[in-house]
Amino acid sequence: MMTRNNLLLLALFVVLAFVPQVFTDGYVRHLFIIAFIYAIIASNWNLSLGHCGIFNFGHMTFFGIGVYTAAILTKTTGVNPWLAIPACAITAAISAVIMAAPVARLKGIYVVLVTFAVNQLVMQLVLSQADLTGGAKGLVRLPFLTIGDYSFIRDYKLGYYYLALILLGLSTAFLILVAGSPFGKSLKAVRDAEDYATARGISVARTRISVLVLSAIFTGIAGGFYTVYLRVASPEVFGFSTMSLVLSMVLIGGINSVLGPVIAALALTFASEAMAGIGGFEDARYIVIAVAMILVLRLAPGGLIQILERLMPTGRKPATPTRSPA
Amino acid sequence: MDTLLATLVSGLVLGSLYALMASGLSLVWTTLGVFNFAHGALMMVGAFIAWTVSEAVGAGPVAGVVAGTLGAGLIGIVIERLVIRPFYASRNMLLVTAMTTLAVTIILERGAQMIWGPRLKQLPPLVDGEIRLFGNAISAHEALLLVAAPVILIALWRFTVSSKIGRSLRAVGQNQDSAALIGVDVPKAFALAFAISAALAGLTGALLGSIRFITPAMGSEPLTKAMIVVIFGGLGSLGSTAGAAYLIGFIEAFLVLWVGLYWTPFALFLLMILVLLLRPNGIFGKR
Numbered sequence: 001m002m003t004r005n006n007l008l009l010l011a012l013f014v015v016l017a018f019v020p021q022v023f024t025d026g027y028v029r030h031l032f033i034i035a036f037i038y039a040i041i042a043s044n045w046n047l048s049l050g051h052c053g054i055f056n057f058g059h060m061t062f063f064g065i066g067v068y069t070a071a072i073l074t075k076t077t078g079v080n081p082w083l084a085i086p087a088c089a090i091t092a093a094i095s096a097v098i099m100a101a102p103v104a105r106l107k108g109i110y111v112v113l114v115t116f117a118v119n120q121l122v123m124q125l126v127l128s129q130a131d132l133t134g135g136a137k138g139l140v141r142l143p144f145l146t147i148g149d150y151s152f153i154r155d156y157k158l159g160y161y162y163l164a165l166i167l168l169g170l171s172t173a174f175l176i177l178v179a180g181s182p183f184g185k186s187l188k189a190v191r192d193a194e195d196y197a198t199a200r201g202i203s204v205a206r207t208r209i210s211v212l213v214l215s216a217i218f219t220g221i222a223g224g225f226y227t228v229y230l231r232v233a234s235p236e237v238f239g240f241s242t243m244s245l246v247l248s249m250v251l252i253g254g255i256n257s258v259l260g261p262v263i264a265a266l267a268l269t270f271a272s273e274a275m276a277g278i279g280g281f282e283d284a285r286y287i288v289i290a291v292a293m294i295l296v297l298r299l300a301p302g303g304l305i306q307i308l309e310r311l312m313p314t315g316r317k318p319a320t321p322t323r324s325p326a
Numbered sequence: 327m328d329t330l331l332a333t334l335v336s337g338l339v340l341g342s343l344y345a346l347m348a349s350g351l352s353l354v355w356t357t358l359g360v361f362n363f364a365h366g367a368l369m370m371v372g373a374f375i376a377w378t379v380s381e382a383v384g385a386g387p388v389a390g391v392v393a394g395t396l397g398a399g400l401i402g403i404v405i406e407r408l409v410i411r412p413f414y415a416s417r418n419m420l421l422v423t424a425m426t427t428l429a430v431t432i433i434l435e436r437g438a439q440m441i442w443g444p445r446l447k448q449l450p451p452l453v454d455g456e457i458r459l460f461g462n463a464i465s466a467h468e469a470l471l472l473v474a475a476p477v478i479l480i481a482l483w484r485f486t487v488s489s490k491i492g493r494s495l496r497a498v499g500q501n502q503d504s505a506a507l508i509g510v511d512v513p514k515a516f517a518l519a520f521a522i523s524a525a526l527a528g529l530t531g532a533l534l535g536s537i538r539f540i541t542p543a544m545g546s547e548p549l550t551k552a553m554i555v556v557i558f559g560g561l562g563s564l565g566s567t568a569g570a571a572y573l574i575g576f577i578e579a580f581l582v583l584w585v586g587l588y589w590t591p592f593a594l595f596l597l598m599i600l601v602l603l604l605r606p607n608g609i610f611g612k613r
Contacts, residue, residue, distance in 0.1 A: 055421050057428075102602035109361050109561065112424050113553050114602060116363075117595075120550040124591035240546065244432045247425065283436040290429035290436075297422055298412055 005259050005305075009172060012262070016165055026156040031273055032266075033157065033229060036164040039265035040171045040222040042249035043258055047175060047215040050255035051184065053191030054208055055108070058099055058115030060246065061122050062092040062216040064237040066223020068126060071139040071233030076132070081145045085224035092220020093213045095122075100212040104205035123238035138234035145228050160229050167225060168262070171218035175258050178214060187211055241286055245272070248293040254303025264304055331460040333579045339468050340551075341575025342475035345568045346530040347552040348559070349479055350523035352567040353486075357499040357519035359420065360410055361561075363427040365527050365552070366545025367434035368405075372398035372528025373535035373544065374438055377447050387452050387536070394532035395525045402524020405430055406517050431545075438542040449535040471533055478526070479568050486564065495519050551578075554598055 019032060045059040066088035073084040099118050103111055126133045133139065145152040145160070152159035178184050189197035190207045198204055227233045236242060245268070253264030268289065275285035300307055347369065354362050362368075372394035380390025409426035413419050451467035459469065486492040497505040498515040506512050531545070538544060551574065559570025577597070581590040 055424070057424070098599070102599050106602065108420055109355070109424075110557065110602075112361060112421075113557050114598075117550060117553050117557065117598065120546070120553075121591050121595040121598075124547075124550075125595070128588040128591060240428075240431060240435065240543075244428055247428070251425065280440075283439045286436045287433050290432040293429045294409055294426050297426060301416075301422075 005257065006176060009176075009259050009262070012259075013165070013169055013172075017162075020158055020161050024156060029157045029161045031269055033160050033164045035266045035269035036168045037222050037226050037229075038246060038249060038269055039262040040168055041219050041246050042253065042261035042265050043175055044171065044215045044217075044219045044222075045246065046250050046253075046255060046258070046261050047178065047187075048211050049250060050257075051179060051191065052187040052208065052211045054103065054211065055111040056103075056115050056212070056215075057112050057243075058117075058119040059215065059219065060238060060243045061099065061115075061119045062096060062219040063223040063226075064119075064122060064126070064235075065092045065095045066220035067227040067233045067237050068133055068139075068223075069220070070224035070227045071142055072132060074142050074228065075139050081143060081228045085221060085228060088220040088224030089217045090220075092216040092223065096212040096216035097209065100209040103212065104208045119238055119243070123235055126235050126238070133235075134233070136235060138232060138236075140232050142228060142231040142233070144231070164225065164229075167218070167221060171222070172258060172262065174218060179258065183207075183210070244290060244293070245286070248289050248296075251293055252296045252303055254305030257303070257305040260303050260305030260308075328461065329583065332462045333583045334576070335459050335462050335464060336582075337576035337579030338472055338572070339464070339575070340578055341572035342471050343530065343534065343548065344551050344555050344575055345475050345479060345571035346526060346533075347548050348555040348567045348571045349482060349564055350526040350530075351552055351556060352561055352564055353482070353495075353519055353526075354523045355556075355561040356563070357495050358410065358516050359499075360423045360427070361420070362405075362520075362523065363424060363549075364405060364430040364434060365523070366547075366549030367431040368398045368402060368524045368527040368545070369531035369534070369548060370438060370540070370542060370545035371401060371434055372531035373449070373540045374442050374447075374531075375528070376532035376535055377449055377540055378442075380449055381447070387450050390449060391452065391529065391532040394535075395529040398528020398531070399521045399525030401434075402520045402527075403517055405524070406520035410520065411513065411516070435542045435545075442542070444541075447535075447540040448538075449532070449540070451536045452533075465537075467533075467536055471537075474533065478529075479564070482522075482526075483564050491518065554594065557598055558601060 016032070020029060023029060023032075041059070041063050045056070048054045048056045048059065069088045069091040070081065070084045073079040073087060074081050079087070099115060102114050106114060127135055129135075145163075147159075150159070152163070179187075186197065186202045186207055189200070189202055190204050194204055197207075223237070226237075249264040249268050250261050252268065253262070254260030272285050272289060275281045275288060296303060347365065351362060351365055354360055354365075374394075375397035376387075376390035376394030378390075379385050379393040380387045385393075405427070409430055410423055413422045413426070416422050451465060453466040453470055455466045456463045457466050457469040459472075484492075486496055494505065494510045495515050495518065497508070497510055498512050498519075502512055505515070530548070534544075534548070552571075555571045555574050556567065558574060559566045561567065574594075578590060578594060581593045585593050
């Protein structure tokens with residue numbers, strides 16, 4: 001099953017590599033770029049939420065930290081964006097350690113509360129430190145991404161498109177490697193049988209801290225790229241709407257899978273953008289997505305990927321029974 | 327001395343607000359085992375309904391507060407029926423309902439944006455004038471909040487301890503099966519707990535609507551603070567939640583005095599992490 005999904009992923013990436021040849025206008029490419037960024041956040045969120053079963057509601061913090069790291073580095077201190085984007089991985093990982101410190105020992109609802117509160121408090125911190133972060137207005141007109149004299153905005157965002165696709169490819173490969181490694185198996189052990197995992201010598205606290213840090217790396221980079229691409233950093237990235245949009249990608253795509261959130265990110269970004277085109281639907285589209293999220297939880301807790309797998313029988317039963325999201 | 331007293335009064339006002347918010351969260355948690363993320367949004371809806379009845383319809387602020395309370399309570403019943411009840415049997419009910427109530431928050435916030443628009447709104451105070459408390463002038467409306475919060479909390483506590491229905495809520499919270507065996511209608515108890523909690527949120531919103539501006543996002547900051555209260559106090563009992571609410575109110579007021587408004591969220595945040603590292607179940611929480 002794993003290998004077939006990986007083949008599907010590979011096929012998806014090959015198709016995506018040819019997309020700019022078909023869609024030559026900047027707008028469609030822009031949507032793909034945004035979708036790739038969401039796909040990175042959603043699939044990495046799934047690492048802590050789905051694979052390890054941490055009730056992490058603060059994943060957008062890592063993204064927001066990336067956004068503001070890149071924005072402050074490029075705008076205020078004049079660091080080259082090519083250096084600022086990787087730096088986001090470091091700051092996001094540090095924020096993950098800080099968040100993980102209390103989370104490592106907590107259980108159930110307290111994990112939800114703490115991770116959520118961390119996210120809200122980082123937002124309030126960003127809003128209050130207006131000298132550094134621009135407060136509610138955010139930071140605007142960040143420098144362009146360039147190689148020599150070539151600006152990435154040229155050729156209808158061709159450079160940004162491929163950079164985003166490469167980042168998504170790297171992130172996906174990283175997630176598959178992590179999930180397949182012995183560490184990835186210990187994640188599932190911690191999720192499904194915490195006591196047994198402890199008895200077999202797996203440190204639950206250390207596993208949780210590690211998985212949060214690992215899931216923060218590419219999320220932070222995605223945040224850095226996002227802000228360099230849009231040339232804007234705004235506190236909205238910490239808000240309810242962005243968070244629930246990405247969470248719906250994880251849920252609708254299918255928790256426990258790498259492929260699902262990527263597909264859901266593509267589908268939902270385009271669906272959301274299509275709805276935004278309908279007059280008076282600017283707010284209603286978020287309602288539609290929220291309703292879809294409830295319906296998926298109600299009717300197909302395994303998400304799209306589960307439906308997809310049911311449609312394509314493998315001739316043998318799945319090795320693991322179907323699970324509701326954990 | 328004057329600053330100290332002013333800070334105390336301000337802490338008391340904040341504490342009352344947080345106590346009203348957090349007690350509703352605590353009631354739903356102890357009865358259903360659900361953390362309601364839509365609690366802040368319910369507060370916001372209560373404020374908007376109160377504004378509509380009081381200002382747009384012109385029925386006056388008292389009718390507005392009543393309508394906001396009842397309206398939010400009704401919406402609470404609908405929420406329980408649609409996004410909580412279907413998941414009772416789910417193995418991961420805690421996580422799933424956290425997600426569905428988060429989705430409800432989006433629906434309510436965006437819905438409010440569509441219905442009431444982006445313009446800032448405010449309710450007139452229930453009572454006019456000022457009151458001097460420890461030599462500090464506060465508005466009579468804030469004084470009303472100071473009095474109302476403990477009265478409501480004590481009423482809620484008496485209700486859960488003494489009345490038959492209140493005791494059935496606690497029975498359901500402790501053991502659903504046994505409660506059902508002795509004749510408690512469990513689904514009805516769940517709906518009732520959710521309705522009371524939502525009505526409390528609506529009342530808080532309607533009261534807050536003449537102190538702060540009414541916006542679709544007005545519920546998120548009090549919700550975050552209520553979550554911090556709950557982290558400090560634990561969700562287990564009404565008493566510890568209310569105690570923690572006043573404690574956080576005072577701490578916040580003193581932090582504003584000492585480190586300034588800008589650094590208060592950060593200091594509160596550090597304090598929260600410290601408390602969790604030392605006492606993972608909250609200051610008043612049991613092991």
